[in-house]
Amino acid sequence: MIMNIDLSRGSIIRVSGPARVDVVEGKVLLVGAMYGKGSSIVVHRVRSYGLKALEDTKLKVTLGSGARVEQPNEGEEVVDDWLKIAEEVSNSGRRPITAVVIGPVESGKTTLTAFLANYMIQKNMKVALIEGDIGQEDLALPSTIAMTIPRKTFVWQRELSADYFKFIGYTSPQYCYGIVIKALGDLLAKAFSLGAEAVVINTDGWVNSPQALDYKLSLVRWLKPTHVIVLDEYLAEVFKSALPPQVEVIRAPRPAKVRERSREERRKLRSEAYASYFKNAKERVLKLNEVRIIGSCVLSGKRINPESLINELGLSSDTASNIVYASLYGNVINIVLSDLAKGINLSSNRYELNVVKESDFRGYLVGILNSELEDVALGILKEVCFTDNIIKILTPWDGEISALVMGRIKLTNNYEDFVRVGKCVI
Ligand SMILES: Nc1ncnc2c1ncn2[C@@H]1O[C@H](COP(=O)(O)OP(=O)(O)O)[C@@H](O)[C@H]1O
Ligand SMILES: [Mg+2]
Structure with a gap:
């Protein structure tokens, strides 16, 4: 729908998007910026703004679905x-x-x-x-x-x-x-x-x-x-x-x-932002023992040989063969089980155990640092393959990767995010 609107100098309207406002005559102020004759302003979906005429003004407003223009009541606009x-x-x-x-x-x-x-x-x-x-x-x-x-x-x-x-x-x-x-x-x-x-x-x-x-x-x-x-x-x-x-x-x-x-609109805005950032991303394959990792309780810890856990945890060698990686991080022993492992219960009297599966790493958002420890890009952890000693990440960055920083945010394939706070698990 197109509306032609005449505003006298000093008057204010509220525009809710998605809308395009063309200034046909005069001058307006929107979000602190002035727009004169011939300018075109886009008011995005899910946004609304107060628009003030700085002179007598003629506008052509093109409204998308759900958009509107309103006359604010006294005191509503700021x-x-x-x-x-x-x-x-x-x-x-x-x-x-x-x-x-x-x-x-x-x-x-x-x-x-x-x-x-x-x-x-x-x-x-x-x-x-x-x-x-x-x-x-x-x-x-x-x-x-x-x-x-x-x-x-x-x-x-x-x-x-x-x-x-x-x-x-x-x-x-x-x-x-x-x-x-x-x-x-x-x-x-x-x-x-x-x-x-x-x-x-x-x-x-x-x-x-x-x-x-x-x-x-x-x-x-x-x-x-x-x-x-x-x-x-x-x-x-x-x-x-x-x-x-x-x-x-x-x-x-x-x-x-x-x-x-709404919550849904916020979620959608977030996934659009991730999708746009990662649209030209490529897979990078890094060597697990070469890349440095900050903030992962499993990968930042001291690597230990699963064999050495056999006595400590009273494992059968069959169970031990399902452990693809183990590490000690502070007072916690982290154990990564193969995705094929089933029905394994582990316990220790001396250590706290954190048991995860190989596929649990998939989807985590990571920061990428260069050798000056400066943030250069973000990536998504696609896979950590312990048997092949590699880590795959999806990122638009093609330069040097000196270290990865693990966060607490996981993304689905559709870029929907969910947050894992609390204790460090991955
Ligand atoms: N002057 C205004 N009149 C009407 N709506 C406004 C105005 N200023 C901001 N909004 C709208 O209010 C909502 C919240 O504003 P926003 O600046 O995103 O707040 P915050 O950053 O505090 O969450 C947004 O939809 C925005 O477009
Ligand atoms: Mg905000």
Whole structure:
């Protein structure tokens, strides 16, 4: 459906995608960027935005299935407040600017991050964007954090690609926040070294518990931002009272009516992101005894000869022949059984045992490091074949692989992810 819409200067509409907005006459502001006559803006499926006419404007809006254009009620849209915040941050005189965006899930963090970045890009500042929400796939894949220096304004971070990223291996910050903070700090330093005058950092939406607040305050402590922009009144109070005045805490209102995403839609967005990353991936075959592996309780451990377990575990030699690999990692003996093994029960009085099958490795997402221990790509573990001493991974990366980092995320053949937290099993 096509709608022709006339807007008088200053008026605001809300557009829910999938839609294309052509500016026929006038000028509009969307996600912090200005679009003049002749521009065309794509509002993606599952996204909605407030659009403000900066002049008397004529729009041609093409709506896809489920899309709509609405007149917001008084107080529902936040464009003017966000614009004031963007002005305040960019005019603060602090250089370089580091602005951290904090808020609950679905409060508008990603959009406000884009808004601030776009606004400062249009002020001709060199802006870096850091995606610190490891649960989302906006700039890079879930379980990673990423940085980019966008060359032009954008609507949704999905239009950009990451210049640098760090594989974290989890999609919830509870399990890894020290690493997230370290990785964010490294990317921030990288952005500065590339000459960024402003860095806008998005964070995850975990804010509703004492641990979550500890984490967010630690994050601010270590990143030392000039501005913290908080999409929640209560949280803003917490940050204001906890942080010294050098860190300017600004409360931002959240949009009252947004296009909500169902669990299914979120899952689909994630699998689309994985599918797109791995679309040109090839299989790489590595020697198990040559590649270094971090974060795998089975493969990072000290290899032990299954024969030596015969006495310890009271095994029959028949049972022992089903063990394709064994390792000692801390106080745990890891045993990998052949997929053909059936009905084998193992126990030890002295050690904790972790018994897995050869096929249990399949599907794990791994980070790939070069010899400087820098993240260069992601891969999917296709197979670990202990008898042939090889490990196969699927990755778009064709350069040097110095080490693999195992995470806790497994992908199905259709790129649906599931997360295995808790004790290390693989
Ligand atoms: N000003 C706005 N008006 C209407 N919807 C908005 C506005 N800003 C963001 N949204 C929509 O709200 C939803 C959540 O926003 P998002 O920025 O993804 O939040 P978060 O990153 O906190 O989860 C998205 O669908 C987004 O398109
Ligand atoms: Mg987000």
